Amino acid sequence: MRAGIAGWGTYIPRFRISTREIARVWGDDPLRIRDLYLIDEKTVENYDEDAVTMAVEAARRALARAEISPRDVDCVFVGTESKPYAVKPVASILIDALGLRYDVQAVDAEFACKAASDMMLLTALAIEAGRYKHGLVVGSDASQGEPGEHLDYSASAGAVAYVLTGDREKMCAEIEGFYSYCSDTPDFWRRDGSPFPVHGEGFTGEPAYFRHIIAAARGLMEKLGLKPNDFDYVVFHQPNTRFPLRVASVLGFPIDKAKPGIVVDRIGNTYNASALLGLAKVLEIAKPGSRILVVTYGSGAGSNAISLVVTDKIEHKRELADKLSEQLEKKILIDYSMNLRFRKLIKMLHSG
Amino acid sequence: MPDYNVPVPRYWRNIPTYYRLTVSRCRSCGRVYYPPRARCVCGSRDIEQVSLLDACRKFRLAEFTVLHSVSVDFEKQKPLIFGLVKCENPEVSLVSPITDVLNVGDLQSGIELEPVFRVVKRDGSYGIVCYGTKFRIATREVKV
Ligand SMILES: [Zn+2]
Numbered sequence: 002m003r004a005g006i007a008g009w010g011t012y013i014p015r016f017r018i019s020t021r022e023i024a025r026v027w028g029d030d031p032l033r034i035r036d037l038y039l040i041d042e043k044t045v046e047n048y049d050e051d052a053v054t055m056a057v058e059a060a061r062r063a064l065a066r067a068e069i070s071p072r073d074v075d076c077v078f079v080g081t082e083s084k085p086y087a088v089k090p091v092a093s094i095l096i097d098a099l100g101l102r103y104d105v106q107a108v109d110a111e112f113a114c115k116a117a118s119d120m121m122l123l124t125a126l127a128i129e130a131g132r133y134k135h136g137l138v139v140g141s142d143a144s145q146g147e148p149g150e151h152l153d154y155s156a157s158a159g160a161v162a163y164v165l166t167g168d169r170e171k172m173c174a175e176i177e178g179f180y181s182y183c184s185d186t187p188d189f190w191r192r193d194g195s196p197f198p199v200h201g202e203g204f205t206g207e208p209a210y211f212r213h214i215i216a217a218a219r220g221l222m223e224k225l226g227l228k229p230n231d232f233d234y235v236v237f238h239q240p241n242t243r244f245p246l247r248v249a250s251v252l253g254f255p256i257d258k259a260k261p262g263i264v265v266d267r268i269g270n271t272y273n274a275s276a277l278l279g280l281a282k283v284l285e286i287a288k289p290g291s292r293i294l295v296v297t298y299g300s301g302a303g304s305n306a307i308s309l310v311v312t313d314k315i316e317h318k319r320e321l322a323d324k325l326s327e328q329l330e331k332k333i334l335i336d337y338s339m340n341l342r343f344r345k346l347i348k349m350l351h352s353g
Numbered sequence: 354m355p356d357y358n359v360p361v362p363r364y365w366r367n368i369p370t371y372y373r374l375t376v377s378r379c380r381s382c383g384r385v386y387y388p389p390r391a392r393c394v395c396g397s398r399d400i401e402q403v404s405l406l407d408a409c410r411k412f413r414l415a416e417f418t419v420l421h422s423v424s425v426d427f428e429k430q431k432p433l434i435f436g437l438v439k440c441e442n443p444e445v446s447l448v449s450p451i452t453d454v455l456n457v458g459d460l461q462s463g464i465e466l467e468p469v470f471r472v473v474k475r476d477g478s479y480g481i482v483c484y485g486t487k488f489r490i491a492t493r494e495v496k497v
């Protein structure tokens with residue numbers, strides 16, 4: 002495609018909780034929990050953070066790396082499943098927080114953890130068609146898991162943003178092609194007004210995550226005439242560490258190509274930001290010419306497989322904003338009670 | 354009618370200040386004013402609006418105060434920490450909430466800060482979410 006990434010930006014909250022601490026509170030065996038998910042810590046959004054605030058921070062960093070004025074952005078799209086408002090967009094808040102023009106296309110999209118990647122592809126298509134010069138896409142979530150249940154060990158918070166461009170002078174990774182695969186698969190949902198999501202019994206693994214990711218990845222490789230050997234890095238949606246490593250091996254990728262894109266072990270599942278934060282982590286180390294396969298996944302269910310080729314602009318871009326690797330180190334560990342307070346999970350008569 | 358208290362028009366009018374720390378800069382002498390004003394001490398009325406997020410590369414914490422007694426709207430966010438935040442070039446000082454602090458001992462005068470976009474207040478269960486700019490300890494030191 003004549004479209005690619007001009008800049009990327011990442012944001013994860015500074016506060017973290019260990020899965021050991023969560024297991025302590027709920028009477029689970031911490032070693033069994035670690036073995037089940039291979040997650041050591043997850044992010045916890047501060048009391049004053051939400052999907053909007055994290056989106057703004059990630060977007061500011063993406064614009065800095067893109068080296069364009071916010072006035073040059075023609076669209077702003079947000080993929081999220083944890084909007085603070087049921088009705089009122091995140092995208093319009095971004096316009097004023099970032100200083101974008103007002104004559105932009107702006108909308109939020111929802112497809113569980115997949116929507117941000119769809120908006121990237123739609124933006125790339127519009128750029129290729131000559132309708133936009135530059136587009137901003139953000140994936141941001143601060144998602145809840147019911148306390149004491151499976152998701153309590155993984156559901157976390159984070160955001161990632163990409164500025165897409167058709168200008169080769171600005172491109173640090175070109176989108177080579179993509180392939181989508183979706184079906185009605187009830188593996189995970191949250192009804193309107195319900196505070197926590199529900200998992201479909203026995204539906205989360207094979208018929209959902211693995212079926213859609215494998216079909217999208219194979220479909221893309223067939224379409225582009227590429228084999229697992231042609232890729233230097235592979236990044237998959239990361240609800241835990243086991244799933245992406247297993248799907249890599251099913252698809253015939255050596256584990257060493259999948260490990261650099263793993264972020265879930267240190268930050269948990271950031272939903273719309275999950276695989277795209279993994280891509281950002283890879284962009285922080287990839288060399289010019291590297292080919293990267295990214296496969297996102299959203300429950301309900303569907304996957305986008307995207308192939309990217311890194312250009313020689315990559316090294317220069319890295320230093321232009323805070324890196325994910327720096328944010329991973331700059332952390333403050335909290336206990337479970339502070340986690341409940343920050344995530345507003347304590348029932349109160351008066352909020353504020 | 355659901356209960357909400359924040360006067361929405363006033364919040365909306367202040368969005369440039371809240372979201373991007375928009376200040377007045379004198380085109381004649383370069384002095385910066387926050388909150389914005391229409392006339393410079395040099396006498397000039399040639400004033401432009403600029404965002405401190407664009408104009409300043411480096412912020413430092415000059416002083417701070419920790420409030421344990423706060424108004425009812427902020428009771429769930431105790432303690433509130435307010436800092437005197439300074440930028441040297443252009444020279445500007447502002448008082449701002451400091452966030453992401455678990456141990457007040459981590460804050461020292463002179464430490465480098467970075468601006469962050471945060472929720473200032475959620476108006477009950479039905480009202481608006483008010484966003485604004487706060488500061489926190491910088492992720493990395495800015496090379497100038
Ligand atoms: Zn003046």
